[in-house]
Amino acid sequence: MSTLNQVSSIRRTSLHVELTDRLRDMIVEGVLTAGEKVPEKTLCEKLGVSRTPMREALKVLAAESLLTLEPNRGARVRAITIEDLEEVFPLMGAFEALAGELACRNITKAQLADIKKAHNQMLRHFHNEDMPEYFRYNQQIHEIIMDAAANPTLKTMYKSLAVRVRRARYLANMSSERWQQAVDEHEEIIDALENQDGQLLGAILKRHLMNKFETVRQWLGEQESQTTNNN
Amino acid sequence: MSTLNQVSSIRRTSLHVELTDRLRDMIVEGVLTAGEKVPEKTLCEKLGVSRTPMREALKVLAAESLLTLEPNRGARVRAITIEDLEEVFPLMGAFEALAGELACRNITKAQLADIKKAHNQMLRHFHNEDMPEYFRYNQQIHEIIMDAAANPTLKTMYKSLAVRVRRARYLANMSSERWQQAVDEHEEIIDALENQDGQLLGAILKRHLMNKFETVRQWLGEQESQTTNNN
């Protein structure tokens, strides 16, 4: 083997991009919890970078509404409130509906096949009551639809909303009836896609999301009433 | 008069926020033209700041898709292409439709009165064929609707799209028939608002925007065919 192959791959993306992605993950995964103050220095030391790229990343995440920046007082992980959900879900609904319409016009046979494959996987995990894996394939299906919509801006904006509520979405567990209902809705989604009925698909996706909204709202309500005060 | 009053007001926002806003304006107003390379140093000297806050601002504008950042090669003002329009307008349509629905539920008498006032001003400038002033009141009407929708996230996202196409929107002048049509559509909008018919208002707003889209698309087509090559 040539020594050349051992050289670690050249960094293509700049540090602040990596940091932005990294921090975004940390927020979604709950490593950085909502409301938490994030001292720059500590973060820099943990991730082994200087403050300059870190601050650039913080600015971007603030622009994405994942953090709030108070002048001279640093960054804070934005806590999700019920008000946030009520802002974000209708928007996501509009995105999903649009994605559905566009997807029906553009979807390829391969993509449709991928969706069906993912759907079957999802069903399997549904029957095993394996929530994390179910969640993964669920996400995958919606991502393929987004891709089929072939509108990068739509996808980017959708993702930036999704990331804001993702943690809540994941943690809020569904009742078994609601779970069954979600699966049924997915069947409808596939039917509409096959028939290329954009209007219908849009409507289903919107409703599907609004049902999810109800679940999350309930969960968050319980959460908020439990934790009276934590900064 | 006390000497205290003469003290210039304390800076509340941080420099990078001011810069972001300033640069955004410069892009929208065409001071920085599409495709133009923006050397950091020159910009810093012009605006009298150091590179640190400037770079933070550039990162944020890149996150807003107003600039593209090529690693080690600096920032470039993103040129608007027809593909961009085709990405952005359907999204804006979805936003407008949602805003309309929400606005119908929440709009106050005062806001409705403001819209009518702005509409009359707009009509006046329409009859004088004063495009810039017409444009201003037109924007104002749509902004009031956005405000009535009472969804900050929606408004932020809408604005970030609007800013991307605003220059094209402004420069693309309408035919006189199209202009008349736009005015008529505004009458419909007001009717729907008064009747609180969310579905209808959403549909009108969407159509209204799509008509605008057609105008802009045509204009940009002419532009692109004229300028063969300019970096």
Place this chain on the structure above:
DNA sequence: AATCTGAATTATGAATTCATTATTCAGCAA
């Protein structure tokens, strides 16, 4: 004991410096 004051500490804001990567352009070869 409770509250207030202000010095010491700590954190952020911004400028500067250093390192690395592009770009330019003079000189050379075909």
Place this chain on the structure above:
DNA sequence: TTGCTGAATAATGAATTCATAATTCAGATT
């Protein structure tokens, strides 16, 4: 002339340094 090479220059990426604002906390005052 055209195209290539590489040194010089200029730009960006990132770390460090300096300045300023916020916070903490010991000590004084009521």
